[in-house]
Structures are given as structure tokens and as C-alpha cells.
Amino acid sequence: MTTLSIEELEVQYQLRDKTIRAVDKVSLFLKNNESLGIVGESACGKSTLGLAIIRSVPGGKIVNGDITLDGKSTLKMTEAEFAKTVRWKKISMVFQGAMNSLDPVFSIRQQFEEILQAHDYRGDRQKTINDIIDSVGLPPTVLDKFPHELSGGMKQRVVIAMALVLRPSLVIADEPTTALDVLVQAQILSLLKKLKKEGMSLILISHDLGIISEIADNVGIMYAGKIVEFGTLQEVYSNPKHPYTQALFKSMPKIKGEPELISLKGTPPNLANMQTGCRFYDRCTHAMEKCRKEPPKIKTESGHVLCWLYE
């Protein structure tokens, strides 16, 4: 049982002479046993947002805002306190491309033991490891193998099991199916669906609207560091409000239905020199004069949209 709320979060990367505002005043919430999907294209800040939640943004800094977990601010904790009580114990993460980060010279079992050791796990370690590897649908023989002996799908399951081993109540999965073959992708997805059913909360970060629709109760659409639209899956998918969300749906080739597509003009803006006003301005078909000013946050049925159209 977890509630997570993110308020006005700002994360920046400092380059020599530029500041990249990867996450800019993002507010989100995640209620008990719900799952959240973050959709966005590359470089929109979606991974940074995930990393900020576990307070590990390499090279970047959380400059503003707050994150509360079960009513307690995690950003106000000291690093030691956060590492001891929250990271991996309450919130863990499956990093993007994590299956390639398994250590080639240790067996899978040794890598699990290392996690338990680092977190001072008291209890039957071997049983815990066996249980968790079973829950991701792998046979126990996998434990005594080395990463190179496993297929991509198996490695991805191992990495998911590692995120689950301390039984966190919230797991952040950053593009957990990318770089896997289609059939394996679908299997990982049904695994995540199963884990969700068993009570795990999930934040799923992906560029794929289809994958998000399998898991997420609520969806945030991220564009250039901002959550431009947020709401229930039902509302965002059947009645998208922000022109970017609408364009995203129209530009996705579908298997069923009409293969009529409308492409989006231009490319996402550079996060290093952002103009004021709506970030979608240059590519938006509805752009108006007042869009040069920062768009207001309009309340929708189940969430919000950042757009002048609905003022």
C-alpha cells in the first residue's frame, strides 16, 4: 500500500554553460495499488523523472519541488536515511537496458546475494531468492548460471526479480520491454500484469502507447520536460485533450482499423534553450497568440491538461 505524490518537481542537468531542465514543474500522484504510465518520446525527461523518484539522477540535480511517500517527504530525508529505508525497500527500479548491466563474472545467485547483503537482509536468503525467481516464471536452475548463458527475455526477468527481491510496494520500470523480441516483449508484459494483479504498484515509463494501455490505470503524457496531460487511461485514450496527445495517437500505425495516419511536423524542442510559453507551440496546429505565454493547468474529469484551448 503506497501513495506517492510528486509536487512541482524540477530536475536539471548543468552543462558547462547551459542548464537542461529535464523535468520542469511536474506534479503527479499515485494512489494505493494503482499503476501509472508515463508516455513520451526520447529526451522528454521521462527517465529522469523515474530516477528522481529514487533520488539517483547521475549528473543531475533535483532543484525544486517535493516527493512524498505515504505522507512523508523523501526529498527531505538525508541520503543515508533514504538509502536505508526507502530505496529498493519501498521503491525499486528496473532501469532501461538493465539486462545488459548484469555482472558477467558472477552467477545470478551471487548477484542476488549481493543485493540482500547490501541491504542487511535478515531472514532466509536462499528461500527469498528462490521464491522471487519463481514469481517471475524462471526455473531455479537459472540461479547458478551466468548472464551470458541466458537469453534476453530471461535476463530481463532476472532484472525484474532483482527489483522485487526486497518486496517493495512500488516498482518503477523504465522501458522494460524495449530491445526485446516481440514475443518476449509480450511475455514480460504479461508478467508485469500478473505482478500488478498481486498488489504491486507500478510506474511504467515507455514511448509505446500500446504497452502503457496494458498496465496503467493513470497516464501522464510528457513532452519536453512537462506532463502536458494527465488522467485515467480511459479518459486520456478515448478523449485526448492536449494537441500533442491527439497527434501522438493519430501518428501511431495500427494493425486493426484504418491505416490512415497524420504525421507531426517538426521535432521536439531542445531542452537547453527553452522559450517561454507552450513547448508544443512550433508543432501545434491550434497554436494561438496567447500560447506564447505559459499555458494554464486546466482541470479535466480525472486529471489535468496544460493547454490554452481549454481555458
Next chain:
Amino acid sequence: MEEILSVKNLKKYFVKGGFARQKETVRAVDDISFSIKSGQTFVLAGESGSGKTTVARLILRSIEPESGDIIFDGIKITNDASSLKKIRTECQMIHQDPYASVDPRMKIFDIVREPLDIHAIGKPSERKDLVFAALRDVKLDPEEIASKYPHMLSGGQRQRVAIARSIATKPKLIIADEPVSMLDVSVRVGILELIKELQNKHGISFLYITHDLSTARYVGHVISILYLGKIVETGLINDVLLHPRHPYTQALMDSISEPNPANLQKEKKIRINEPIETDVYQGCRFRARCPYAIEKCKQEPELEPSGDKRSVACFVKID
């Protein structure tokens, strides 16, 4: 309609291992035949390791096939200079990664001009116009872009440059190997539209190689599904994708998640089994994962016509 490319019984085996390990033969492409009609887009779809890129390399003869024929525009491609020159000017390739397929130290103008120089197409004085025309064809502004370097462009623009380079020699066939899978969702459609437009404008045929069936449906006319070096199903794109008959095609279709809010409540069912240990080269290659496998599947199924311009290599053939 005339056939631009026809591939007959193509085979390519690779030998793996050898040092301190048992040698193992991988049948990357095993007896594949297909033909592409002029002005059409033929899709070769499969997962990684299915041999789809190997087919592309065999057509352009960057590797030698074990056996089989490649007939391009009525001419059999062999190792003699004239047929190699024909295929390498009139058949071009677009690669997956636009960050790796263009030389970072060359200006866009030189990148697009290079194939013209290599194949001595047009008088040197005319080549500038040819380059500009190619850039205009891919919706890039030549004045603005010609003197830039690749790092100054976005992924979508780079892929357009790669396409401009491929159409500069006025090819009859373009092999596009996953041309949009490295690009962002919002720029993908632009590239797919461009492929369609070039086809209409110049009558170019495409061999579109992909693992992504939804983009395949958008650009393709005919599709072949490849599994471990064999074509398992082939036919008109809507027939195959909307009513798949081979169990592997069905599993692929099951695995696609369309953006539909109804997915949330549904269980995701994929019609495959956990793989069992079999010798993949004995009988049907999908047998190890197939939920419908019967005793007969231990024999090799042939690709046989199953009505509506379609062929399926399966003894069970489920509708």
C-alpha cells in the same frame, strides 16, 4: 505487372564456433523464394535472428549465398562485374540507424553526392543539381542543409539524408532495413509517408525489412513472415495480418499491444508454449513453441498455397 526482383531457393549458412567449441552450422537463410513486383512494397517480417538482414546482404551480394538465384530486373546477379554494377547502382539500401549510416565528417552535400561520383552518374557539373533534386525529394531544403554536418540534424532529418543518398542514383529497388525503428514515434510517420510518396512519384519498389507489423501494414502490399530462416506465411498484407493462418503469425499478432484502454482489464494471451528441446532443423521450426503441434510436424512443412493468394507452411493451418 513485371517483377523487379525474384529470389529463388536462396540459402546461406554460417558456421559458428570452432575454437575449443563444437562447430555449429546456423542456417540463417534456408531455401527462401519470393518475388517483388515492380512499384510495390514487399515486407519481410521477423524477429531478430530470423535472417531478414542476411537476405538483404545476399541480394546486394555483400555476402555469398550457399546456393540459389537472385534475378534483378531480368538479369541474374552473379559475381561478374556488369551484374554487380547493375545491382549496386539500381538497388540501394537504407539502414536502421541514421546515426551510424552517414559519415559524421562529411557534409550532407557530399554524403548525397558520393554514390553519384562512385558510379559516375551524370557529368560532374550536373551532379549538384542531382543532389539538390534528391534532397528536395525527401523534403529537405537543399540551400539550408547541404553544407551542414550530420550532427547538426535530428534523427528524422538524418534518415531523410540517408534516403536522399539512396535515391540519388535513381534506383529501381530500395531495401529498407528497419528504417523507422530507431526514430521517435512522432517522426516515424513522416518517413513512412515519404517512402510511399517516392514510390508513387518515381515508381521505386521497396523491400521493407522489419519486426514491426504495424508500420509494415502502413507501407506494404505483400508480406512474408520469416521464422528462423524460413518463410512460414506469405500473402497480401491485409490478409496475412488481419487473418493470420500460421501459428507463428498468430502469436506475433497476439503479442502486439494496440493503444486501447480495454487492454487494462484483459489478460494478455499469446498463443505459444514454453519452448521444448527440439532440433530446430528437424521438421517444422516453430514446433518447439507451437501450441498446435502434432506428430506430423516432425516432418518439414512446405510453403503451400492456401487460397486468396496466400501460402502457409503448416500442416495444421488454423483459421
